[in-house]
Amino acid sequence: MGRDRVSIFDTTLRDGEQSPGCSMNLDEKLRMARQLEALGVDVIEAGFPVASEDDFEAVRAVAGTCRKPIIAGLCRALPDDIERAWAALKGAARPRLHTFLATSDIHLAHKLKKSRAEALEMAVAGVRLAKSFTGDVEFSAEDATRSDVDFLCEVVEAVIEAGATVVNIPDTVGYAVPSEFGALIRTIQERVPNLHRAVLSVHCHDDLGLAVANSLAAVEAGARQVECTVNGIGERAGNASLEELVMALRVRQDRLPFLTGVDATQLTRSSQLLTHITGVAVQPNKAVVGRNAFAHEAGIHQHGVLQHRSTYEIMTPESVGARVQSLVLGKHSGRHALGQRLAELGFELSKPELEKAYKIFNKLCDQKKEIFDEDLLAIVQDGLVQIPEAWKLRAVQATAGTSATSTALVTLSDGAGEATETAAGDGPVNAVFAAIDKLTGLQGLLLDFTVRSLTGGADAVGEVFVHVDFAGRPATGRAASTDIVDASARAYLNAVNKLVHARRLPARAAASA
Numbered sequence: 001m002g003r004d005r006v007s008i009f010d011t012t013l014r015d016g017e018q019s020p021g022c023s024m025n026l027d028e029k030l031r032m033a034r035q036l037e038a039l040g041v042d043v044i045e046a047g048f049p050v051a052s053e054d055d056f057e058a059v060r061a062v063a064g065t066c067r068k069p070i071i072a073g074l075c076r077a078l079p080d081d082i083e084r085a086w087a088a089l090k091g092a093a094r095p096r097l098h099t100f101l102a103t104s105d106i107h108l109a110h111k112l113k114k115s116r117a118e119a120l121e122m123a124v125a126g127v128r129l130a131k132s133f134t135g136d137v138e139f140s141a142e143d144a145t146r147s148d149v150d151f152l153c154e155v156v157e158a159v160i161e162a163g164a165t166v167v168n169i170p171d172t173v174g175y176a177v178p179s180e181f182g183a184l185i186r187t188i189q190e191r192v193p194n195l196h197r198a199v200l201s202v203h204c205h206d207d208l209g210l211a212v213a214n215s216l217a218a219v220e221a222g223a224r225q226v227e228c229t230v231n232g233i234g235e236r237a238g239n240a241s242l243e244e245l246v247m248a249l250r251v252r253q254d255r256l257p258f259l260t261g262v263d264a265t266q267l268t269r270s271s272q273l274l275t276h277i278t279g280v281a282v283q284p285n286k287a288v289v290g291r292n293a294f295a296h297e298a299g300i301h302q303h304g305v306l307q308h309r310s311t312y313e314i315m316t317p318e319s320v321g322a323r324v325q326s327l328v329l330g331k332h333s334g335r336h337a338l339g340q341r342l343a344e345l346g347f348e349l350s351k352p353e354l355e356k357a358y359k360i361f362n363k364l365c366d367q368k369k370e371i372f373d374e375d376l377l378a379i380v381q382d383g384l385v386q387i388p389e390a391w392k393l394r395a396v397q398a399t400a401g402t403s404a405t406s407t408a409l410v411t412l413s414d415g416a417g418e419a420t421e422t423a424a425g426d427g428p429v430n431a432v433f434a435a436i437d438k439l440t441g442l443q444g445l446l447l448d449f450t451v452r453s454l455t456g457g458a459d460a461v462g463e464v465f466v467h468v469d470f471a472g473r474p475a476t477g478r479a480a481s482t483d484i485v486d487a488s489a490r491a492y493l494n495a496v497n498k499l500v501h502a503r504r505l506p507a508r509a510a511a512s513a
C-alpha cells in the first residue's frame with residue numbers, strides 16, 4: 001500500500017514572524033522564502049497582507065519569487081482583508097487565500113462579540129468571497145480546540161460547502177493534549193459528511209510543549225496538512241517545529257508511514273539561516289537542529305557510537321544536513337576550494353561574488369587560523385547579500401576597564417567624506433554606539449543586543465545582533481568579526497544603513513528627515 005503524503009505548510013514568515021524579536025524585513029523574508037522553497041515545503045504562508053504595508057509587500061514579493069510552492073496569505077473573514085490578501089497574492093503561480101474566524105464561545109463573546117449564527121454566516125461569506133478570487137481557499141477555525149464540537153463540525157461542513165479546499169483546526173492556545181486532539185480530528189471526520197472534499201489540516205501552538213505531539217496525533221487520526229515553523233518560532237511559546245515534525249515522520253516510518261516533500265538535508269541550513277536573520281538562536285539541546293543534537297558527551301555514549309553509531313543515534317547528522325566535521329579551509333586554500341565548499345553549502349556564486357567572498361575570506365584568514373563553515377556562512381550572508389553602505393566604518397577604538405568610564409573613537413565615511421567622533425559610555429560598546437550616533441545624527445535606543453560565538457576557540461568569530469529603535473523606527477543589524485567591539489560597531493551601522501536604505505535617504509539627511 002502506498003504511503004499517504006502529508007503537506008508541510010510553513011508559517012515561519014507569518015505566525016513565526018509574530019514572535020517577539022523575530023521580525024524580518026523584506027530582503028530577509030525573501031531569503032528565508034527561497035530557503036523554504038529549497039527545503040521543499042508545500043506551502044509558504046508569507047504574511048498577513050492587511051496587517052501592514054510591509055506585510056503586503058512581503059507577500060507580493062514572495063509570491064513573485066517562489067514559483068514552486070503554494071503561497072498563502074492570511075486574512076480574517078472580512079471583505080477588506082480578503083481583497084487585500086488577494087491583491088498581494090494574485091501574481092503567485094499557486095496562490096492560496098487563507099481566511100480565518102474564531103469558533104470558540106470565549107472568542108465569540110469577548111473578542112468578536114458575535115453569536116454563533118453570525119460567526120457561521122461570516123465564515124461562509126468569507127470563503128465564498130475568497131473562492132471568487134481563487135480555487136485554493138483554506139479556512140481556519142481559530143481556537144478550534146476550545147470550541148463546542150457540534151458547532152465546530154457545523155462550521156467545517158458549511159465552509160466546505162462554500163468552497164473551502166483546506167480546513168484547518170488550530171490549537172490556537174496550545175491547550176490540547178495528544179489523545180484528545182487526535183480524537184477531535186477523528187470526530188470531525190466522522191461527523192462532517194463532505195469532509196472528503198477538503199484536506200484536513202492542523203496548526204498547533206506549543207504553550208504546553210505539545211505542539212509536535214499534537215500534530216502527529218492528528219496525522220495518525222487523518223490530518224494531511226500540518227502547519228509549522230522553522231525552529232518552532234511563533235506566537236508566545238511558538239508553533240510546532242517543522243524540523244521535529246519532518247524527522248519524526250521520517251525516522252518513525254514504522255509507526256507513521258507518511259511522506260513529505262521536504263529535503264531533510266536542508267533542515268540545518270534553514271534553521272541556521274533563520275537564526276542568522278533574526279538573531280534568535282535555538283537552545284543547544286533543541287531536537288534535530290540544536291548544537292548538541294548529535295553531540296555525545298558521556299564516555300559510555302562516545303564509546304558506543306564509536307563501536308556502532310546506531311547505539312545512541314536514531315538519525316545521522318548528515319541526514320539533517322548537519323556537518324560532523326565542520327573545519328574546512330585555511331589560509332592556503334584557494335578560490336577554487338572556497339567556491340567548491342560554498343557550493344556544497346548551497347551557495348552558487350557568480351565570478352564577481354566569488355572574488356568578493358575570497359577577499360573577505362583572505363582577510364579572515366589573517367585573523368584566525370581555522371575557517372569553519374559557520375565563518376563561510378557569515379561571509380556570504382553578511383559580505384555578499386548587502387544593504388548599500390551609506391555609512392562605512394573606517395576605524396573603531398574603545399577603552400574599557402573596571403575603574404574608568406569607557407570611551408570610544410569612531411571614524412565613519414559617507415559619500416561626502418570621513419569624520420571622526422569620540423564618546424563616553426557605560427562600557428565600550430555603549431561608547432561606540434554613542435560615537436556613531438554623533439556621527440550619523442541619529443538617536444538609537446538599543447532594544448536588544450546579542451553576542452554569540454559562531455565558532456570555537458580563542459580566535460572565534462563572534463556574531464553581534466542588535467535591535468535598535470531610531471525615534472520610533474525600528475531596525476535590526478548584524479555583523480560578525482573576531483573582535484567584538486568591531487562586530488558591535490558594524491552591527492549597529494548595519495541597522496543604521498538598513499534604516500537609511502528603507503527610507504531611501506542620503507546618509508546625512510537621515511537624521512533630519
Ligand code: KIV
Pocket residue numbers: 015100140141142143168170171172173203205
Ligand atoms: O493560531 C491560530 O489559530 C492561527 C490561525 C490564524 C491559523 O494562527
Ligand code: ZN
Pocket residue numbers: 015170172203205235
Ligand atoms: Zn497560530
